[in-house]
Amino acid sequence: MGRAPCCDKAKVKRGPWSPEEDAKLKEYMAKHGTGGNWIALPQKAGLKRCGKSCRLRWLNYLRPNIKHGEFSDDEDRIICSLYANIGSRWSIIAAQLPGRTDNDIKNYWNTKLKKKLIMGSINPDALRKPQQAAHFSSLLHATSLPSSPSTPLSSSPSFTCSSNSYNYTLARSFTEPISFSSSPLSNNSFTTASMLQPQETFVGSMQNYQVKDNLIMFGGEASCSSSDGSWSNQMSHVKEEYEHGDGANNNTGQVGLQNYLHNGVEDGQKLMFSSGVAGHGVLNGWTGKPIGLWGENPLDYSLEEIKQLISTSSCNNFLFDENKTAEKAMYY
DNA sequence: AACATTAACAACCGCCTGTGC
DNA sequence: AGCACAGGCGGTTGTTAATGT
Numbered sequence A: 001m002g003r004a005p006c007c008d009k010a011k012v013k014r015g016p017w018s019p020e021e022d023a024k025l026k027e028y029m030a031k032h033g034t035g036g037n038w039i040a041l042p043q044k045a046g047l048k049r050c051g052k053s054c055r056l057r058w059l060n061y062l063r064p065n066i067k068h069g070e071f072s073d074d075e076d077r078i079i080c081s082l083y084a085n086i087g088s089r090w091s092i093i094a095a096q097l098p099g100r101t102d103n104d105i106k107n108y109w110n111t112k113l114k115k116k117l118i119m120g121s122i123n124p125d126a127l128r129k130p131q132q133a134a135h136f137s138s139l140l141h142a143t144s145l146p147s148s149p150s151t152p153l154s155s156s157p158s159f160t161c162s163s164n165s166y167n168y169t170l171a172r173s174f175t176e177p178i179s180f181s182s183s184p185l186s187n188n189s190f191t192t193a194s195m196l197q198p199q200e201t202f203v204g205s206m207q208n209y210q211v212k213d214n215l216i217m218f219g220g221e222a223s224c225s226s227s228d229g230s231w232s233n234q235m236s237h238v239k240e241e242y243e244h245g246d247g248a249n250n251n252t253g254q255v256g257l258q259n260y261l262h263n264g265v266e267d268g269q270k271l272m273f274s275s276g277v278a279g280h281g282v283l284n285g286w287t288g289k290p291i292g293l294w295g296e297n298p299l300d301y302s303l304e305e306i307k308q309l310i311s312t313s314s315c316n317n318f319l320f321d322e323n324k325t326a327e328k329a330m331y332y
Numbered sequence B: 001a002a003c004a005t006t007a008a009c010a011a012c013c014g015c016c017t018g019t020g021c
Numbered sequence C: 001a002g003c004a005c006a007g008g009c010g011g012t013t014g015t016t017a018a019t020g021t
Helices: A019-032 A041-045 A051-062 A073-086 A090-095 A102-119 A131-142 A237-244 A252-263 A303-311 A322-331
Strands: A158-161 A166-169 A189-191 A203-205 A210-212 A215-219 A270-274 A284-288
Touching: A019 A041, A019 A051, A041 A051, A051 A102, A073 A090, A073 A102, A090 A102
Parallel strands: A166 A284, A215 A270
Antiparallel strands: A158 A166, A189 A203, A210 A215, A270 A284
């Protein structure tokens, strides 16, 4: 016996939404919000629709600040880059594209972007790291991050990026992965000062880290723009570390999180730092488990590799694919 | 003009997960 | 601990408009 349906399909309307239904839902949402219960909403709003259908209509179409229409080249690049890194996790990808919904991106990928890539109408150079990223990469390698005397890193960090996202992969056994700032200027924030030159200090909001699957996301507006805000409900062990941390220290949260980063990162878990809105030239960084001995070579997915990914659709998340890693390491 | 095909995207489906009891 | 439920998510299907034959 299967799961009971969420509503009586004989009694609910299906198919495209009429302008009248849209107006009703909009009006109800403006006045009452979801009230924390989508299932009960249609009845209250006077709609003969399934609650799930209302939720979808709202999130994908009626919600304010939804961006419709053509995707920009920057958005293309972000989608390609993220797809190459994390696969078809559309909600995560959508979180990096303010105003876009996961459904929108998924449709765009399936109908246009995939073809664009295969047809070669996307400039391969667009998927490679830009000059700024190269500079950032060199800073990472030049600074003391990997050279903590107490615990050597098990491998060199790797680095990759698209036009405005930076993927930085650290070894597991680091002792100074991130320098948490104790300055009053950076209340509730952290910096990666040990990685960057002062003028490039990377500050992220400590209030905005979010946990999902094997990803821990820190960041500003971009990471808060998930199509439905669901991540905000998914704070777990990291949040706890942040909130309780080391009681003897004023910078409780920072120390707690630092401890977590030192000790608690599990296999396959990655950290994502975002300091602003994707698509506006901001800095994102990924840290996580070692994925190989890259040395000074960037882990950078080329057009050909993304094409290959598309053609082998079973390969959904090749960032974590050890074989792929080894293959690349050998290649470099 | 009529029909077939393709593209685009809205909507649905069913599984999974988190939460409250 | 176990269950039920609501909501989230990704895959898939349905619908419509545009284009080709």
